[in-house]
Amino acid sequence: MTEWVKITIDGKSYSAPRGRYLLEVCEELGIYVPNFCYYYKLPPQAACRMCLVRIENIRKLQTACTVRVQDGMVVTTNSDEIIGARQGMVDFILANHPLDCPMCDKGGECELQYMSLTYGNLFGRYMETKEHRDEYQLSPFIWLDPQRCILCYRCIRVCDEWVGDHALGVLGRGAHSEIIGNKRDGTLECENCGNCVEVCPVGALTSANFRFRARPWDIEDTITTCTYCADGCQLKLSVRDGKVVRAWAKDMTGINMEFLCLKGRYGNEFVNSPDRVHAPLIRRQGRLEQASWDEAIGLVASRLKEITATHGAESIACLGSPRLTNEVLYVLNKFARDVIGTPWISHIAEHDWRPLFNMLTAPLATQNDIRSGKKTLLLIGGNPPEYNPLTAYSLRYAVRENGSRLIIVNARPLLRLPEESEFFHIRPGSEPALLLALLDESQLNLVAEITNLSVERLGALRRALEESEDLVVLIGPEVSGAALEAAGALGARWATERRRVRLLPLMRFNNSLGALDMGLTGDLPAPEDIGAHIKALYLVGVDPIRTYGDRWREALARAEFVVVHELFTTETAEYAHVVLPAMSFAEIDGTFTNNAGQVQRVRRALESGGERRPDWVILRLVAKGMGVEMDVRGSAMAMLKDLAERVPGYEGITYEQIDAEGAVQTHRALVKEVSWNDLLDRLNAQVAALDRNRDMLTEPPALGTGLFERGTLIEHVPLMAQAFGWDGSRSRDDR
């Protein structure tokens, strides 16, 4: 498909794909062309004119970032003329720029600093006084130092094109231009994703958490996987003096290319929190008191044994968090099923996704599947900009770069998705009916009545799928039960020889899918069960009071014995008899599985302080205390090997493979034969029970609905607590 053309650069001939920007071609060939305003995968701006090159038969020097290569093009990237021109450009850029790099937060990793070294003149030619402007805070997370800005427009373009917030602009013109935010006073009201900070080549935009706290040569970066949503961005955690000081996107090679959202970028400093549980705690006379590990483990083991003896092993329920690594979840599952011997092993989830995976008839869609090639993207429910920000980014990318068709079916209009998308506005709660329309054409009349879409519109929706050659269906948490099975069956219904179908569940937590894969698939005990037939709870990183509300408060109070592994003394921990200090994702090795079933590495970025231990070590110790030697090997790497032998789909996955490929997709067995009658019966029953009179919702969910939501980790990030006013006493109603 790609057409290759012959071009000559600096006297050597090369072949290059026709139509690529010359600058990118040079970069790929390892020929350095200096640039500021160019940025990978952003539309060209040609603002800085650093990339000037000579092209034969064109009179003036050309900007390599905007010229597309053509057959027979002869290019010179380096000559006295070109160097002179670039020196002139640096002079221009420095005309108003302060020359105080030691005072600038960007020092040591500043593109202008590098460039001045190569192309700067010893003496500037400007005699005029520099225009001084004070720096100020654009938002709780972002600062602007206008005098350092070189007007490359990267921040504006990244916000427009990647983030979709359109929150930045340029006021004025020429040397007086200034970056401003979208509020009347020029500050920002936006997602606060910090992608603008990340792409700023100079010290103009800086992050409130990191600015003036460290120098780039003074920190150590570790590449790991984000611990928030299920999209699974790769990020670098920078550590200085045993503290996480920032997170930034890895480089262009992660599944997120170079994107992070608010949480991924600014949500990691809970790791440093002084509130972390640092030693085992045992409840004595109603109060949690520090104890030794031996004592704590001894108590947990003996209480579990007693309860098993009196009420049976089924009276103990184990719950894990979908934020834990696969390795921990794997060991927890073994611990519950083999050591304790209870079927009550499940995980805390915002949604029961099991029906989808029980009826999966199409492979899962990766971010790359969304972003590559022209396709039809059908989004049913969900709110990606708020809950799966990387997916939102990929959707925008797909529409912008490939002209993909984006169809949104939702009960509310969504913000920050491309204008070009087609919107099918349905009655709240009527998603199951919509799925019925996709599976069974004979029911469009009924579906029309329930969804409030006309039969014609439903027909148009079906036609869009018929016309598609490559279909990705993104499924939000509004789709549940039989409808979720129906979504799983879309592959069997719509895939043909010429139409590929892939599915992406918009799961919530970084390892939601891993928790299912590792076998934490039992039912969640109901709060009424606690104290009745469930006597003890073994909770690893979960806070059911926070997730499921107050009914769990009384439930926990009724339990005979509650043990939690935790980072913080959560509300649930307040009901625990024993609290065991766990390590965070930044302190251990392991893997997470994202919503596309891709396994990615979690890497230890720093030593954990205190007496904390990894969850799997704690579980093994408790087992030992109960007289069972768990067959768990000593390192996360060895554990991955073990689980890869036993967990379907994970066969053969190793650290080496993940390190080489970045993300390794698991192979999911697909359901071959769908018994359509049964499925449609279940779906029809679900649809029949829907409320047909609910009012239509016309307001989009507000900015921050998901992004600014408070949670156990995020509330311990000082900047977040400040920004969202959580640093007062914890109030229950803004949970």
Next chain:
Amino acid sequence: MFSQQAEREIDRLLARYPRKRSAIIPVLFIAQKERGYLSDDVLEYVAKRMGLTYLDVVTVVSFYTMFYRRPIGKYNIQLCNNVSCMLCGSEKIQEHIERKLGITFGQTTPDGRFTLTEVQCLGSCGTAPVMQVNFDYYENLTPENVDQILDSLP
């Protein structure tokens, strides 16, 4: 917000482009003609009318010297002081006007008759120095003919 006729004109402009935002400059001109200048409220209204944000509109407005963010005098004297005009003596013209009217760049006479604005190359370097009063060009300026021009304005 504007007269019926202006609103109708805006509708017509919006319908003319495949993307509504392309109409922003003519729409702003109408708004300015209606109100004399573009206040925050006017910008907010235009943004809403066009499906844009305040930021989209304010950044465009700030780029052009012919969009006014504050009330201006009856006559807007836009004096070029770019290279050609400067070399041909625009600074002297500037001094002359400033002394004559008692205002500097960016100011308006108390009687509301004149505003003096600094602008960049008016594209008429061959007849420098040049100024533009409202929409009319005056070329080859000397202190004498500037007096004549300004005094003869109605």
